[in-house]
Each structure stands twice: as structure tokens, then as C-alpha cells.
Amino acid sequence: MAESSNLSIFKIGVGPSSSHTVGPMLACNLFCNALGENVSKVERIKIELYGSLSLTGKGHLTDMACIIGLNGIRAKDLSASLKDETISLAMQNHKINLAGRKEIDFSYERDVIFYQDFLPLHENGMKVSAYDCNGGVVLEQVYYSVGGGFVATEEALKNPPKQEQHKDIKISFSNAKELLALCEKHKKTIAQISMEYEEQFNSKEYIQKYCSEIWEAMQDSYRNGCSTEGILPGPLKLKRRAPELLKSDFDPKDPLSFVDQVSLYAIAIAEENGAGGRVVTAPTNGACAVVPAVMLYLQALYGSEFDCKVVDFLLVAIAIGSLYKKNASISGAEAGCQAEIGSASSMAAAAAAYIMGGDAYQICSAAEIAMEHHLGLTCDPVAGLVQIPCIERNAFGAIKAISAARIAISRKSQPKVGLDEVIKTMYQTGKDMDHRYKETSLGGLASLEWEA
Ligand code: SF4
Known part of the structure; x- marks a missing residue:
């Protein structure tokens, strides 16, 4: 390609x-x-x-x-x-x-x-x-x-276009091993390598503006999700939960209250998507809330320090997402939900690890861990709607991403499984998956009886 x-x-x-x-x-x-x-x-x-x-x-x-x-x-x-x-x-x-x-x-x-x-x-x-x-x-x-x-x-x-190396392409990576080698060789972070890669196609100003608009649109979708009450479209007649969750008191003494907060971020955005609203495809719509939920969590945690790093966060997530796109799939119809929520969680984990101070190896390890624990996840949306299990699954993808970033950063030993291997495994698992579990709504949860 x-x-x-x-x-x-x-x-x-x-x-x-x-x-x-x-x-x-x-x-x-x-x-x-x-x-x-x-x-x-x-x-x-x-x-x-x-x-x-x-x-x-x-x-x-x-x-x-x-x-x-x-x-x-x-x-x-x-x-x-x-x-x-x-x-x-x-x-x-x-x-x-x-x-x-x-x-x-x-x-x-x-x-x-x-x-x-x-x-x-x-x-x-x-x-x-x-x-x-x-x-x-x-x-x-x-x-x-x-x-x-x-x-x-x-x-x-x-007839995919033949590999034609543009004469100005000096930095490119098609897997995690090459990305890590570039970081080593140039003594740069993944965010810097990702920016240098992108600058071969667009100016730095354009890239920064693009990322800022993406972040704005993500925050808009969260605000809209929190402020819109009612029923989601479709026969399930699912009630939107975010406006009520927003009113909940998160107990600051409960060490797990961040879980409720992250769930609120994800549910609000995923409900906005389920309603056909304007969201950011990240890397898909079904999984659109995972990355922004982690960003909103980091913003709440680090405040303005995070705001200054939004472009870097997105550049790291983009670099990791590109590995899934090049070497596997980000389509639930092709490889099940592991390719959607799993890829989003992996991207978010990597970028969160970057914000938490992880080096390039820890960032790739975070991406690997997040995907490893989504392997085999099927796509079986009830009634063919992007609502059940999709909305809550975004919350779990975000929470797993945060957990993966923390595990990767605290690890003192060498991981046994690399990011490239887990990407390959996800794709093969997706290929082996029965078609009933790949966005056809013919199996799994989708085959259950439900009441409107
Ligand atoms: S279950 Fe299917 S439709 Fe729902 S988020 Fe996962 S891949 Fe997308």
C-alpha cells in the first residue's frame, strides 16, 4: 500500500x-x-x-x-x-x-x-x-x-495501488518493531515520530489544528450526550442514561469512583452515537467513546497539563491505530468487536501510557495488554443496533485502557508477547470467527429474545 x-x-x-x-x-x-x-x-x-x-x-x-x-x-x-x-x-x-x-x-x-x-x-x-x-x-x-x-x-x-515510495517519504513504519526502531535510532518519542511521519503529508499547523478540532468534537459529543434525555432510536426503546448518571454523586472517598466517572464519559458519547449524532470515529463509530473517555479522565486528572498534550496524545493513538489498519482490521464485520473496541482500547492505552510518562516500549506494551484482553470479543449487536452491548462496551474498553497503561508502566520485567504478535493474533482470531459473530446479528446476544 x-x-x-x-x-x-x-x-x-x-x-x-x-x-x-x-x-x-x-x-x-x-x-x-x-x-x-x-x-x-x-x-x-x-x-x-x-x-x-x-x-x-x-x-x-x-x-x-x-x-x-x-x-x-x-x-x-x-x-x-x-x-x-x-x-x-x-x-x-x-x-x-x-x-x-x-x-x-x-x-x-x-x-x-x-x-x-x-x-x-x-x-x-x-x-x-x-x-x-x-x-x-x-x-x-x-x-x-x-x-x-x-x-x-x-x-x-x-488491484491495490502498488507500493510506490514517494521520494519525500523519509520516515515510515508498518509495525511496532519498526516504530520502536525509529524511536531508538532518532532518540525520539512515539508522538514525535508520529508527527514527523504526518508532516510528510501535511504542515505541522494543519496537523495541530486537525487534532484540536477532533478534541473539540469529542468534547461536544460528550456535552450533547449528557444534556440530551429520551429514548434512543430503534425497536429496543433504550433510555439514554448519561443525563441521570451526570447527576450522581461520585464519592471522592471511594477509590473506585473514577470507574463511575469514566463510565459516564463513555456512555454519554456512545449514546450520542447510538442516536445518530455527531461524534468522532475513533477508529470506528461503534467504539467512538473509548478514546475520548480516556482523554476526559486524563483531563480531570491532570488539568491544563493534559490540555497542552492533547495533540501528542492523539498522535500516539493515531500511530498505534495505523498498525491495526495496516496489519489487521478495525472492522467488526471483518474481525468482530475485538477489532473495534479492542483497537480503540489499545490506542487509548498507548496514548494514556505516553501521558503517564511511559517510554516507547511501555507505550507499545500498554497497547498490547489492552488488545490481549479483548481477544475473541464478538460483535453481536442486539436488534442490529449500535446500543447493546456497544454502549457499555465502550466504558469497559476505556477502563481496560487505563488499567493496561498502568500495568505497562509499573512492570519491571520484559513482556513475553509483543504488540505485533497480538495484532496478528487478533486478525487471525477474527478470520477464524464464525460469521454469526461479525456484525450480522445472527448469533450471540443478538439471537436472544428481547422486550421493547
Ligand atoms: S458489538 Fe459490534 S457494533 Fe457493537 S461496538 Fe462492537 S463491533 Fe461495533
């Missing part, structure tokens, strides 16, 4: 799912771009969803994300009112403003098709087709939502 910036491991998106909401929306944006001037010829559009996108697509709002994306609206520009207007135009008035340029007829029953089978190249496949007034194909494109809101066309997955 050609080298590129890792910043987009964190990106502002909408809930509830990076692979089922953000990715399909982006695929539809890309389809609009590919149509270009041909948009004027289009009279009908068809969306076909396969595999996991179909099996849990309704609960994850994949259908609605596609409709919004075909209107040419990008995730980061979506407000609650724009979302409501666009969905109402499609579902009540039966119209789509294709690419934001041409209004065409739309029938949900006719134009959105859910298939039980899978497309060959990935668990999350979809096809978008545009037709002219005679039913002739104007454009037809297969996309795969490969996790974390990233999308690849069928051609790109079949």
Missing part, C-alpha cells in the same frame, strides 16, 4: 456506525462525484446492500446514510435539521436531490434492496446504480465499506 497520512483514523462523522453509516454515506458521495456532469441524464437510482450491510443495515441506518450521501451531503456537514429534511424528502415526498443538483423520483421499497448473500471481496459490500429515462445504465459501481468509515471500490480492492 502507498504511504499516506494516518490522521483520518480520527474523523468527524455521524452515528451510529462507521462501516454501516459513515462508509456507505461516503460511498454515495463518491458515486455522486463519479457521475459528474452525467448527473443530468439520471432519472432513477438503485442501492443494493449485501452481507453485513444488509443484515444489520436497517438497525445501523445504512439505508438512510445512503440516501443522505446520494444527496451529495458529507458526514461532517450534516446537522440534525439537514438530516431530517433530507430523509423526509426521500421517505415522504419520494424525491432525492441527486448530488445536490438534480431532483429525481425515489421509492424506498423499489430502490433500496437488501440481499442476504455477501459480495466476494469483503463482508460489507454495496452496489449503486444510476439509470437514464430509458432504463439504460449511466453508472454502476460496487463499493466496500472496509471499516472505520473507509471505502474502497471493487477495482481498488482487486
Whole structure:
């Protein structure tokens, strides 16, 4: 794979799912771009969803994300009112403003098709087709939502771009061993190496601004999660708990009261995601609350000292996240929840260890420990919604991250398992996992009877 910036491991998106909401929306944006001037010829559009996108697509709002994306609206520009207007135009008035340029007829029953089978190249496949007034194909494109809101066309997955080392690429690492070797060689921290890597693609000012915006959006999602009462969308009719938790008295004499505090941070953000609100994909939407919950904990612990280190924190998390993306998966549909909550917890553990004063080896050890204790975690969302077990699972991912960072820092002996090995193990475990436990809602908790 050609080298590129890792910043987009964190990106502002909408809930509830990076692979089922953000990715399909982006695929539809890309389809609009590919149509270009041909948009004027289009009279009908068809969306076909396969595999996991179909099996849990309704609960994850994949259908609605596609409709919004075909209107040419990008995730980061979506407000609650724009979302409501666009969905109402499609579902009540039966119209789509294709690419934001041409209004065409739309029938949900006719134009959105859910298939039980899978497309060959990935668990999350979809096809978008545009037709002219005679039913002739104007454009037809297969996309795969490969996790974390990233999308690849069928051609790109079949023929990945060849490794082309850009002439200006001086720093690169594709696994933890190479990252640690760079730290040793240049006598630099992981945050510094990550910054130097990113500076090959963007200016330092841009990177700092990007990270600050990500942190702002994370804090916004926490505030919105705490201040919005009511019921989450979907048939479970799950009550939002964060506003009530916020009112709880955390006993300062209870040494474990930080657990309640971290749980509040995570539940507030994960509920905001479950409601389809604006959150930061980190590295996925299902796991969007793990990293910010750890950051909010560190902010409460260290105050302004932490505020000065936010960019470094995110750069460490990005570097670790890139290892999962390059060598394994961050998609629940591909490798189970260990790839989502596990990767997020590993990233957060590494960055927390950095803030707590850990060296590069302790940071990688923290990342390894956090993942090691998520291995085998299945993805079995009840009713296909990103609510049960996802919301509470974010709290556990954050608490495990803090624990992993502390264990790594206090350790005096050499760990026996390295970060690269655990990443490889997670991926293999995911590949071996039965498809019922990979975001299909066909097994585990998802197969239980539940009451609305
Ligand atoms: S169970 Fe985990 S991977 Fe599956 S939807 Fe929930 S958070 Fe995502």
C-alpha cells in the first residue's frame, strides 16, 4: 500500500456506525462525484446492500446514510435539521436531490434492496446504480465499506495501488518493531515520530489544528450526550442514561469512583452515537467513546497539563491505530468487536501510557495488554443496533485502557508477547470467527429474545 497520512483514523462523522453509516454515506458521495456532469441524464437510482450491510443495515441506518450521501451531503456537514429534511424528502415526498443538483423520483421499497448473500471481496459490500429515462445504465459501481468509515471500490480492492515510495517519504513504519526502531535510532518519542511521519503529508499547523478540532468534537459529543434525555432510536426503546448518571454523586472517598466517572464519559458519547449524532470515529463509530473517555479522565486528572498534550496524545493513538489498519482490521464485520473496541482500547492505552510518562516500549506494551484482553470479543449487536452491548462496551474498553497503561508502566520485567504478535493474533482470531459473530446479528446476544 502507498504511504499516506494516518490522521483520518480520527474523523468527524455521524452515528451510529462507521462501516454501516459513515462508509456507505461516503460511498454515495463518491458515486455522486463519479457521475459528474452525467448527473443530468439520471432519472432513477438503485442501492443494493449485501452481507453485513444488509443484515444489520436497517438497525445501523445504512439505508438512510445512503440516501443522505446520494444527496451529495458529507458526514461532517450534516446537522440534525439537514438530516431530517433530507430523509423526509426521500421517505415522504419520494424525491432525492441527486448530488445536490438534480431532483429525481425515489421509492424506498423499489430502490433500496437488501440481499442476504455477501459480495466476494469483503463482508460489507454495496452496489449503486444510476439509470437514464430509458432504463439504460449511466453508472454502476460496487463499493466496500472496509471499516472505520473507509471505502474502497471493487477495482481498488482487486488491484491495490502498488507500493510506490514517494521520494519525500523519509520516515515510515508498518509495525511496532519498526516504530520502536525509529524511536531508538532518532532518540525520539512515539508522538514525535508520529508527527514527523504526518508532516510528510501535511504542515505541522494543519496537523495541530486537525487534532484540536477532533478534541473539540469529542468534547461536544460528550456535552450533547449528557444534556440530551429520551429514548434512543430503534425497536429496543433504550433510555439514554448519561443525563441521570451526570447527576450522581461520585464519592471522592471511594477509590473506585473514577470507574463511575469514566463510565459516564463513555456512555454519554456512545449514546450520542447510538442516536445518530455527531461524534468522532475513533477508529470506528461503534467504539467512538473509548478514546475520548480516556482523554476526559486524563483531563480531570491532570488539568491544563493534559490540555497542552492533547495533540501528542492523539498522535500516539493515531500511530498505534495505523498498525491495526495496516496489519489487521478495525472492522467488526471483518474481525468482530475485538477489532473495534479492542483497537480503540489499545490506542487509548498507548496514548494514556505516553501521558503517564511511559517510554516507547511501555507505550507499545500498554497497547498490547489492552488488545490481549479483548481477544475473541464478538460483535453481536442486539436488534442490529449500535446500543447493546456497544454502549457499555465502550466504558469497559476505556477502563481496560487505563488499567493496561498502568500495568505497562509499573512492570519491571520484559513482556513475553509483543504488540505485533497480538495484532496478528487478533486478525487471525477474527478470520477464524464464525460469521454469526461479525456484525450480522445472527448469533450471540443478538439471537436472544428481547422486550421493547
Ligand atoms: S458489538 Fe462492537 S463491533 Fe459490534 S457494533 Fe457493537 S461496538 Fe461495533
